[in-house]
Amino acid sequence: MCEFKKENIRQSLEVLYRKVDDCPLKDLRLTFFQMAYIISGNGFLSINGHRIAYKTGNLMLLTPNDCYNFDIEETTEFLLIKFTSDYVKKYRWKNICEIECLLYYSTHLTGCILRNESDYPLVRSITQSLLQGVRHSDLYEEDLQMHLVNALIVIAARNIARIKPTQLKVNADQRIQDIITYIQNNIFSPQKLKAAVIAEAFDISDTYLGSYFKNQCGETLQHFIATYKIRLIEHRLKFSDRRINEIAYEFGFSDESHLNKFFKKYKNLSLTRYRKSKAAERIVQAE
Numbered sequence: 001m002c003e004f005k006k007e008n009i010r011q012s013l014e015v016l017y018r019k020v021d022d023c024p025l026k027d028l029r030l031t032f033f034q035m036a037y038i039i040s041g042n043g044f045l046s047i048n049g050h051r052i053a054y055k056t057g058n059l060m061l062l063t064p065n066d067c068y069n070f071d072i073e074e075t076t077e078f079l080l081i082k083f084t085s086d087y088v089k090k091y092r093w094k095n096i097c098e099i100e101c102l103l104y105y106s107t108h109l110t111g112c113i114l115r116n117e118s119d120y121p122l123v124r125s126i127t128q129s130l131l132q133g134v135r136h137s138d139l140y141e142e143d144l145q146m147h148l149v150n151a152l153i154v155i156a157a158r159n160i161a162r163i164k165p166t167q168l169k170v171n172a173d174q175r176i177q178d179i180i181t182y183i184q185n186n187i188f189s190p191q192k193l194k195a196a197v198i199a200e201a202f203d204i205s206d207t208y209l210g211s212y213f214k215n216q217c218g219e220t221l222q223h224f225i226a227t228y229k230i231r232l233i234e235h236r237l238k239f240s241d242r243r244i245n246e247i248a249y250e251f252g253f254s255d256e257s258h259l260n261k262f263f264k265k266y267k268n269l270s271l272t273r274y275r276k277s278k279a280a281e282r283i284v285q286a287e
Contacts (some may be wrong), residue, residue: 001173012087014149015145016080017134023070030068031085033103035152036060037127040078057149058112059123062154063104077251079127079134081149099157102186167218175202176216183225187232190252193225196221230266233259237275246283 007028186192199206213221248259
């Protein structure tokens with residue numbers, strides 16, 4: 001745990017505009033989520049020991065217990081959207097668990113969280129509307145602000161969900177990108193994740209699929225599927241109160257024992273022990 005000063009907010013949601021030459025506050029540890037949209041300027045975000053460059057148009061996401069500083073090289077305009085875990089939980093999302101889990105996962109990413117190019121103009125438009133509301137508050141502004149922030153949260157979550165293999169080739173062709181998206185979209189349907197089914201969906205032989213995926217991604221197809229599934233199961237155990245048998249059913253396992261065997265193979269811990277250890281970590285972090 002970093003020895004940084006805790007940064008708190010008074011409300012469950014705050015939207016602020018800041019134009020600064022130097023970060024007025026240093027060595028902070030968040031107790032809430034914070035999206036920072038870079039309206040203009042550049043510099044570095046130091047977060048949890050990592051130094052990440054930022055520039056105009058970037059959307060950065062920080063999570064509770066992240067330790068950070070902004071090191072500003074060029075005068076920077078920020079739109080800061082701050083919201084608590086309770087804010088996320090109280091809104092009636094269609095996929096509440098997935099939204100909260102994905103937001104927490106962003107702490108493992110680096111730099112701008114936007115992965116879909118088509119989302120850049122959409123985020124820019126939403127942040128401009130939020131900025132207008134900050135500068136010129138009007139009737140129903142609070143309700144409008146909430147809807148715009150919620151749209152940003154959903155965009156952030158869907159971009160974080162598009163995690164790629166760490167060794168994916170920079171010039172990887174579109175077909176491998178589509179295969180990865182297919183896997184992520186069907187992660188709860190084991191029958192659709194069989195090599196033969198994936199191969200048929202993309203009109204390639206199942207014998208070629210394995211070598212093609214490994215050549216493009218640096219890992220086997222089954223390893224990518226398994227580790228992606230494990231990450232989602234970890235999220236369920238850490239951030240939801242779902243029973244283990246419910247998680248097993250959700251991911252298509254025959255029973256709790258089958259899921260436990262699968263999880264222990266990759267994490268060297270039973271599902272129950274993993275959940276208890278993470279609950280204990282959260283208690284320590286909150287102190």
